[in-house]
Amino acid sequence: MALERLEFEYTGVPEEKRDGWDYLHVGHVMSGDLEILVERLPAQANVSRIRITTSAVGFGSVWQMVIDEFMATRKVCGCEIWINDDGATPAVVKLRLSQLAREMSVK
Amino acid sequence: MINFYGRGRDAIDLIVDEGSFQENLCGGERLDPEWAESALVGTARISGETVTVIANDAGFANPRFRMVYAGLMGLEEGLKMAHAVYLTIKADEDKPLAEKRPIILVVDTPGMSPGKVEEIIGIYKSTGAYQLASAEARRSGHPIVAMVIGRAISGGFLCHGLQADRILALSDTFGTMIHVMPLIGIARVTKINIVLLEELAESNPVFAAGVSHFYNLGGVDGIVEAVEDMRPCVEAQIAEIRRLKAGGEHDKVGPWSRLMSGIRRGGRKTSEKVIELMENEFDLALPCWLGGEDNGPTP
Amino acid sequence: MDDRWNLMQDQPFSRLNARERAFAICNPDSFIELLCPRRKLTSPHLPPMGQTPQFDDGIVVGLGKAGKAPVVVVSQESRFVGGGVGEVHGTKMVMAIRLALRGQEILKSQYRSSEDSGQVALVISFDTGGVRLQEANAGLLAHSEVMDAFQAARGKVPIIGVIGGTVGCFGGMGFVASSVDVLIMSDVGRLGLTGPGVIEEVVGTEEFDAANRALVWRTTGGRHRFITRDADFIVEDTMKAFREKVSEVASWPLEKISSKRIIGTGDMVLEQMRLVELAANDKIQDSWDLWRQFGNEDIEHLWDSDVSEFAAHAQRWPRGRIGDCD
Numbered sequence: 001m002a003l004e005r006l007e008f009e010y011t012g013v014p015e016e017k018r019d020g021w022d023y024l025h026v027g028h029v030m031s032g033d034l035e036i037l038v039e040r041l042p043a044q045a046n047v048s049r050i051r052i053t054t055s056a057v058g059f060g061s062v063w064q065m066v067i068d069e070f071m072a073t074r075k076v077c078g079c080e081i082w083i084n085d086d087g088a089t090p091a092v093v094k095l096r097l098s099q100l101a102r103e104m105s106v107k
Numbered sequence: 108m109i110n111f112y113g114r115g116r117d118a119i120d121l122i123v124d125e126g127s128f129q130e131n132l133c134g135g136e137r138l139d140p141e142w143a144e145s146a147l148v149g150t151a152r153i154s155g156e157t158v159t160v161i162a163n164d165a166g167f168a169n170p171r172f173r174m175v176y177a178g179l180m181g182l183e184e185g186l187k188m189a190h191a192v193y194l195t196i197k198a199d200e201d202k203p204l205a206e207k208r209p210i211i212l213v214v215d216t217p218g219m220s221p222g223k224v225e226e227i228i229g230i231y232k233s234t235g236a237y238q239l240a241s242a243e244a245r246r247s248g249h250p251i252v253a254m255v256i257g258r259a260i261s262g263g264f265l266c267h268g269l270q271a272d273r274i275l276a277l278s279d280t281f282g283t284m285i286h287v288m289p290l291i292g293i294a295r296v297t298k299i300n301i302v303l304l305e306e307l308a309e310s311n312p313v314f315a316a317g318v319s320h321f322y323n324l325g326g327v328d329g330i331v332e333a334v335e336d337m338r339p340c341v342e343a344q345i346a347e348i349r350r351l352k353a354g355g356e357h358d359k360v361g362p363w364s365r366l367m368s369g370i371r372r373g374g375r376k377t378s379e380k381v382i383e384l385m386e387n388e389f390d391l392a393l394p395c396w397l398g399g400e401d402n403g404p405t406p
Numbered sequence: 407m408d409d410r411w412n413l414m415q416d417q418p419f420s421r422l423n424a425r426e427r428a429f430a431i432c433n434p435d436s437f438i439e440l441l442c443p444r445r446k447l448t449s450p451h452l453p454p455m456g457q458t459p460q461f462d463d464g465i466v467v468g469l470g471k472a473g474k475a476p477v478v479v480v481s482q483e484s485r486f487v488g489g490g491v492g493e494v495h496g497t498k499m500v501m502a503i504r505l506a507l508r509g510q511e512i513l514k515s516q517y518r519s520s521e522d523s524g525q526v527a528l529v530i531s532f533d534t535g536g537v538r539l540q541e542a543n544a545g546l547l548a549h550s551e552v553m554d555a556f557q558a559a560r561g562k563v564p565i566i567g568v569i570g571g572t573v574g575c576f577g578g579m580g581f582v583a584s585s586v587d588v589l590i591m592s593d594v595g596r597l598g599l600t601g602p603g604v605i606e607e608v609v610g611t612e613e614f615d616a617a618n619r620a621l622v623w624r625t626t627g628g629r630h631r632f633i634t635r636d637a638d639f640i641v642e643d644t645m646k647a648f649r650e651k652v653s654e655v656a657s658w659p660l661e662k663i664s665s666k667r668i669i670g671t672g673d674m675v676l677e678q679m680r681l682v683e684l685a686a687n688d689k690i691q692d693s694w695d696l697w698r699q700f701g702n703e704d705i706e707h708l709w710d711s712d713v714s715e716f717a718a719h720a721q722r723w724p725r726g727r728i729g730d731c732d
Contacts (some may be wrong), residue, residue, distance in 0.1 A: 003453050025443045028423065028485040029460040037443050037461055055458045082446070086458045171686040174609070182682045186675050193672030221600040221608045224685045226625050227693045229636050231580030231599045232678055236669040238550075239585055242557035243670075261537070261546065262599065265578055269550035287542035297539050299455050313451050313493060314542045326547045362554040365547065366500075375544060377450055378497040384447065385467070385501045388440045389508070396438060396469040397476055397509065397517050 006052040006060055008067055012077040014046045024103045027096045034085035034093060036100050038076075045078035054085035066090055070097045074104075109334070110282040111215060111256035113165035113178065115147055118213050118256045122338050123151035123160065133159060133191045134198030143169055143183035145176075148191040153209070153342060159195040161188050162213035163267065165257075174222030180263050181220040185233030188267065192240035196247060204352060207248040209345045210241075214268045215257035234266035241270035245361055250348035252341050255318075255327070259285045272360035273328045273344040275337070276318045285327070286316030312374045325369025408434045415646040419570040420594040422645060424466045424483035427531050430645045431479060431568075431652055432470030439468040440505075441498060449492050451541050460486045463494035467502045469509075473653035475524035476513065478506040481531040484573035490538025491579065496548020503528060503555035506563045527656040527663075528559065530586065531568040535601060536577015549578040556585050560670065564588070564663040566655050568648055569595035569637075574626065576601050584636060585670065587663045588655050590648060591628035591637040593713060598626040629709065629716060630693045633700060634681070635723050638666045642713050677725055700724070 027035040034054075041047070050067055070076075088096070111118050119128050128151040131138040138148065144167035151160050165178030175181035180188075192210065199207045219230060245251050253268040255276035264285065268274060277283045293314060294301040308315030312323040321327040331340050351359045358364060369375035414422060414430040422430065429437045441447055443461035452459045464486035468479050480502045482489045491499070510526040537545035559565060567586035569575045574596030575583045583589060583597055591597065600608075602616035602625075615621060624630055631637040641647035655663060668674060690696055694705050701721040702708055708716055 002456060003458060023444050025425075025461070028483065029458050030485045033485075035443075035460060037446075039444060053453075053458055055456055082461070084458045084460060173688075182685070183679075186679050186682065189675045190672070190679075193675060197672065219599060221605055223605060223609060223614045223625065224688075224690055226598045226600060226605065227630070227690055227696060228682055228685045229580075229584065229597070229599075229631070229634060231597075232584045232636065232669050233682070234599075235553075235581035235584040236675050236678060238553045238581060239557055239670045240672075240675070242554050243560075246557060262578055262581075265546060265549055265553075265581065269547070270554065287537050287546050288539060293539045293542065297455070297457075299457075299540070303455065307454055311451060311454075313544045314540055320543060324543050324547060326543065362547070362551040366497075366551055369544075369547070375493060375497075377447070377493050378544075380447060381441065381494055381497040382501055384445060385440050385498065385505065389469075389505045392438045392440070392469055393509070393512065396471075397513050 004054050004057045006054070006063055008050040008064065010048045010071045011046055012048070012075060014044050014078055021104070024100060026099045026103060029084050029086050031086055032088055032092060034083055034088045034096055036096055037082040038100065039080045041078045041080060043078070048076055048079045048081065050081040050083065052083040052085060054087070056085065056087040062090060066093050066097070074101055108280050108282070111277065112258065112282070113215065115162040115164045115213050115215050115256070118254065118337070119151065119160055119162055121334060122211060122213070122254065122341055123153050123158065124155065127152040128160060134194035136194050138187070143181070143187045145169065145178060146180070146184035146187040148187060153338070156209070158209045158211050159191060160211045160213065161191055161267070163215045165215060172220070172222070172224070174220040174225060178216045178258065179218060179220040180216055180234060180267065182225055182228055182230050182233045185230070185237045185266060189233070189237040189240040192237065192244050195249065196244050199249070204248040205349060207250070209250040209252065210244060211341060212251065212253040212268055212271055214253055214255040214259045214264065216260065216263035216267055217258050218260045218263040234262065237266045238270050245270065245272055246357060248352055250345045250352070252344045252348070254337055254341060255283055255285060257283065261287045269326070269362065272348045274326070274365070275329045275331050275340055275344065276321070276327045278330050278332050279318050283318050284316060285318055285321045289316055323369070323372050324374035325365040325367070325372060328365065328368065411435070415644070415649065417645055418643045419592060419645050419648050420572055420643050423485065424481040424531070424533065427645070428466045428468055428479045428481040431529060431531070431649050432472055432477065437468050437470040437479070439466060441467060447494055449494050449541065451493065455540055457487070457540060463492065463498065464489060465495045465498050467498050472527065472529065472656045473524070475656035476509065476526050477529050477656060478502050478509065478526065479529045482533040482571070484533035484571050487538055487540070489534030489573050491534060491536065491545040491548055492538040492541035493544035493548070495538065496545055496551070500548060500551040500555055503552065503559055507559055510563050524657065525660065526563055528563050528565045529568065529652055530565065531571070532575035532579055532583050533571030533573050534575060534577070534579045535573055536579050546578065549582065552582055553585060556582070561660070561664070564656070564660055566590065566652055568652065569597055569628070570643060570648060571595065574598070584668065588639070588666045589637045590639045590641060590651050591631055592641055592643040592648070593628050594643050595628045596623065596626040597631050597636060624693045624709070629720070632717065633697055633720055633722050635668060635725065640713055640717050680726060681723060
């Protein structure tokens with residue numbers, strides 16, 4: 001019954017341009033969905049941390065894959081990403097991540 | 108152990124001066140004796156002082172509304188109780204704070220009546236009206252003490268009890284029931300395992316039934332251990348409420364004071380953080396919110 | 407930012423989330439959220455039950471401007487545990503009301519209060535089933551604190567309620583919504599105490615079939631609540647319609663806003679008694695029976711007509727005390 005907590009860390013090159021937003025938020029916690037909160041770490045940080053809280057226990061490797069892919073394509077650096085998940089499928093997770101990516105580029 | 112389910116009348120007799128309760132007399136006005144009989148209202152005396160009494164008499168069903176029985180509060184019941192409160196306010200409107208008569212609530216209701224006609228008319232207004240009336244009476248100086256003798260369930264407790272200055276409850280040993288829903292119901296609706304809920308309820312008062320849980324959350328101000336203690340406890344509360352109101356300490360009685368008790372008793376620790384953070388953020392945002400080009404602070 | 411705001415105005419209010427509603431009900435770029443998701447002030451009670459918490463606990467609170475009026479905005483998120491009121495959620499709402507009162511005092515005492523600087527108003531968008539069962543006791547207590555805070559705000563801060571979300575407003579929040587000064591609903595919005603499923607369970611499917619959407623909506627929906635005057639306005643299900651109405655009402659003088667109340671005085675109790683009398687002894691089987699009594703004739707046409715036509719032609723409950731015009 002308890003929730004599972006996962007944590008991933010990624011290292012990269014610090015962003016050069018940092019304007020537009022301090023934090024972003026997308027999604028909802030409801031069955032089959034999730035919310036994602038992104039906060040920028042102080043400038044020059046080259047580490048991104050991702051913390052996931054999920055009610056679906058035992059899917060650590062799937063999360064790893066989805067997040068790896070996102071981090072590789074988006075080159076997100078110097079951020080903390082917080083995810084509250086209520087059993088979203090990988091497809092929904094990807095959908096929310098791309099929504100997040102859009103917000104990152106718009107703002 | 109005896110219990111008081113459905114015995115609102117007996118409880119009134121144990122609290123007020125012997126033979127002083129006059130049913131359907133409110134602030135000098137006589138109410139129709141056949142109107143919503145399970146909403147028992149009237150005037151009595153406690154140690155000689157005039158008080159308004161509002162109670163549930165679960166022995167009556169409402170012949171005009173068939174979903175009102177066993178102490179359930181219906182459309183008429185809520186309005187009758189609200190009416191009794193407004194008559195009380197009016198009767199004492201010219202009196203000084205110290206002479207506003209107390210209102211004694213004797214609580215034994217399993218909740219609001221769940222019916223179709225109740226929804227069509229909008230039963231939330233009946234009981235909403237009663238809550239607003241009680242809050243107004245409390246804020247205008249009437250000491251309101253609720254004595255939970257049996258069932259104080261969900262919306263029933265919200266309108267009949269939770270707007271009081273102080274709430275007393277007979278202890279769990281009398282079978283006193285205070286809750287929104289029994290654990291088995293919560294388990295069914297939320298699909299959370301009942302065994303887990305039972306286990307969590309031992310250390311967290313936030314969802315499980317019981318007087319002591321509500322005490323830890325601040326929702327009950329005092330627990331009464333013996334039947335004969337009800338009267339002196341109610342009297343002591345009236346005196347204490349009067350003292351606080353005379354000193355202008357309106358936040359030390361009523362719902363807000365119970366939130367503060369809940370924080371002190373450890374049952375609502377997170378609320379304390381919410382209050383502190385919101386106040387801080389509000390203060391920081393104020394100049395930007397209220398300010399503006401043509402509306403800056405006065406020098 | 408203005409682009410986002412503009413885009414939202416044409417969208418259905420019911421489809422937007424709580425944060426979008428709060429943001430877009432205020433003037434462009436005026437909304438400042440309090441206890442935003444970054445604070446991560448989540449419910450500590452849900453994780454042990456296996457329920458993922460949400461960073462805002464299903465309620466968005468903030469400050470903004472509606473027209474010229476500074477507003478405190480509260481917006482419930484029904485997607486998260488049905489909009490249920492738990493400890494954090496409830497205390498956020500209670501604090502919003504208290505802060506609106508404080509804001510009003512500060513505006514009057516410290517800021518130049520010319521005629522056009524307006525007054526602080528409280529706007530609450532309800533989208534909730536009431537108490538969150540996982541935190542039932544704290545949720546129940548929070549309701550009583552909200553009602554008390556409403557009474558404290560009487561005559562000082564006008565309260566405007568909005569119901570247009572997919573869940574509507576049920577349970578104890580029904581009391582709260584009926585205690586506001588002005589209530590604005592859409593066709594999508596519903597207001598009640600006991601949810602359709604529970605009524606069906608108690609009174610039986612023959613009398614109330616919770617799966618019958620038409621029945622559910624004509625019992626608790628915006629049109630019926632407009633007829634009984636529980637709702638003061640019925641508007642289209644667009645963000646813009648809600649925002650314009652809120653701005654308009656927020657600009658009224660306090661006395662005019664308060665005059666729209668349906669409960670909160672002894673006289674209003676007598677009025678409600680008169681309405682209840684119409685339903686005694688099974689005289690009412692369906693909300694439409696009531697519509698007919700108020701003089702509505704072609705009810706099916708009225709039901710199907712668009713919102714503005716409905717609002718223009720609906721015959722509403724004639725307010726009046728018992729004995730006034732019997």
